[in-house]
Amino acid sequence: MNIQAPRGTYDVLPDQSAKWQEVEQKINNLCRLYQYKEIRTPIFEHTELFQRGVGDTTDIVQKEMYTFQDRGNRSLTLRPEGTASVVRSYVENKLFGMPDQPVKLFYTGPMFRYERPQAGRTRQFVQFGVEAIGSKDPAIDAEVISLAMEVYRSVGLKQLRLVINSLGDTESRVAHKKALIHHFQPSINEFCSDCQIRLEKNPLRILDCKVDRDHPLMATAPSLADYLNTESQAYFDKVQAYLSSMDIEFVVDPNLVRGLDYYNHTAFEIMSDAEGFGAITTLAGGGRYNGLVEDLGGPESPGIGFAMSIERLLLALEMEKIEIGQSNNLEVYVVAMDEKTKKKAFSVVRDLRMNGISADMDFTDRKVKAQMKSADRKGAGFVIVIGETELESGKIALKEMATGEQQEVAFEEIATAILKKKSLGNRHVKNALLWGS
Structure with missing residues (x-):
């Protein structure tokens, strides 16, 4: 089923x-x-x-x-x-x-x-x-x-x-209610069963009826404004x-x-x-x-x-053709070259998240090229690739996707470097808004 x-x-x-x-x-x-x-x-x-x-x-x-x-x-x-x-x-x-x-x-x-x-x-x-x-x-x-x-x-x-x-x-509504009953009562049998019930209980609801809204008596019904x-x-x-x-x-x-x-x-x-x-x-x-x-x-x-x-x-x-919710907040995608470097990549992702940085990585054992495509689809701001060379040196190349610019950073300084770049980027945006550029 x-x-x-x-x-x-x-x-x-x-x-x-x-x-x-x-x-x-x-x-x-x-x-x-x-x-x-x-x-x-x-x-x-x-x-x-x-x-x-x-x-x-x-x-x-x-x-x-x-x-x-x-x-x-x-x-x-x-x-x-x-x-x-x-x-x-x-x-x-x-x-x-x-x-x-x-x-x-x-x-x-x-x-x-x-x-x-x-x-x-x-x-x-x-x-x-x-x-x-x-x-x-x-x-x-x-x-x-x-x-x-x-x-x-x-x-x-x-x-x-x-x-x-x-x-x-209440006083205004009572006066209007009497006027509505007097207006609709002679022809109430022409209205739907709901309106017939409403006549005595709440005739104001007749004016809100979807079934009888085109009935001629609707257009000539007493206006509440006249009874305020x-x-x-x-x-x-x-x-x-x-x-x-x-x-x-x-x-x-x-x-x-x-x-x-x-x-x-x-x-x-x-x-x-x-x-x-x-x-x-x-x-x-x-x-x-x-x-x-x-x-x-x-x-x-x-x-x-x-x-x-x-x-x-x-x-x-x-x-009105207004788009909202379009921003992608993935800041860093971490690429692991092989199974040996995956554990370190996993550790880096966790450390970034603990520092308030949105981070993700591959969980389907895809090749490096496929992982890079995934980072691009997700709109990652930065990409980090971890291979044996990076493990041995203790440093990675932090790549900014928008500009292609790369910066060598020690593992323990990755979060600090990204936060600094974000801070500079926000400052540039504020200046551009301030000076109209």
């Missing part, structure tokens, strides 16, 4: 993993600059967490979750998103008692949703997300949005579009002002509702406008979720966050 990866999953092979590593490194660096700390939660949780946290009227809960019974007959679910797990941890570990609020957290890890696989959208995917819990200041909304935008800018993406909206507070009370509009105005103060361009879209039940006030999405990206252009989405902490058993702790798929980020890079 030829066993393959399950549908909707994939392997990240070595020639692609460097891209992932570069993206993750940039994310970690940005989170450090913004003072967001990493949190790691379980890959599976009690099913009730997502039913209560995400909302039982959402497509995620109704159609997409991987749920199973464990041996203790408990219902568990592979996490389909990150916010509910982070908030559960915030409550369970009493992070609301920390002296500095908001608590600013980030996570990166696999999520699972049963949906039709397509480009940049798989059943197991890696999600990076941020949660800032414990503040109702509109400035933190703007900071979270700016961090999301900065992730894409840090990898070179330019064809981006930020779309924002306000979903209002004074407080909600003032809050949204402040968010926009903070974004403008950072020169972050945005578009206000009153039809943006997001797909999760816990959102209120600020909602946003970041789109790719790159040619060929496809019909689904959303790269990241998020918003404010005041009330979610209370729903999961904690005290009043307003929060805001976002999540982005790393796969879709990489797809956007591909569409």
Whole structure:
């Protein structure tokens, strides 16, 4: 039997993993600059967490979750998103008692949703997300949005579009809900079965329906913007002002509702406008979720966050023809002339690694010519050849591949010589950047 990866999953092979590593490194660096700390939660949780946290009227809960019974007959679910797990941890570990609020957290890890696989959208995917819990200041909304935008800018993406909206507070949403029910109810039998269920539970979700999005009533549905009370509009105005103060361009879209039940006030999405990206252009989405902490058993702790798929980020890079993760960091390749010199070569490789120098050698007993070709394929910065002459003299010829320059070095000074050359090379690069040469 030829066993393959399950549908909707994939392997990240070595020639692609460097891209992932570069993206993750940039994310970690940005989170450090913004003072967001990493949190790691379980890959599976009690099913009730997502039913209560995400909302039982959402497509995620109704159609997409991987749920199973464990041996203790408990219902568990592979996490389909990150916010509910982070908030559960915030409550369970009493992070609301920390002296500095908001608590600013980030996570990166696999999520699972049963949906039709397509480009940049798989059943197991890696999600990076941020949660800032414990503040109702509109400035933190703007900071979270700016961090999301900065992730894409840090990898070179330019064809981006930020779309924002306000979903209002509870009072505004209740008024809008009544208007939506009144609007859709006379013709609700023309809508899909999901929308018929949503009418009473959460009619706002009808506006996010993919099946009935072309129905004429969608275009004439009451806009939430018309039902924002004074407080909600003032809050949204402040968010926009903070974004403008950072020169972050945005578009206000009153039809943006997001797909999760816990959102209120600020909602946003970041789109790719790159040619060929496809019909689904959303790269990241998020918003404010005041009330979610209370729903999961904690005290009043307003929060805001976002999540982005790393796969879709990489797809956007591909569409904009941006290459990352291309640098080869093999610094030294050590060639052994024969079996007799292999032991010394092995010792040299280890010594280089212990000095923080990337080094490799042959492990298939190939001839010298084949080993040299391997060093070239791997992009080695330096090559060392060890034969009987080198063993007897205690010295080797350190060859710099880019220039062909060779330097005679004693075995015990190889690491020092390479580190010195690296230091000089870095100094030349800095000078070239400084003087524009």
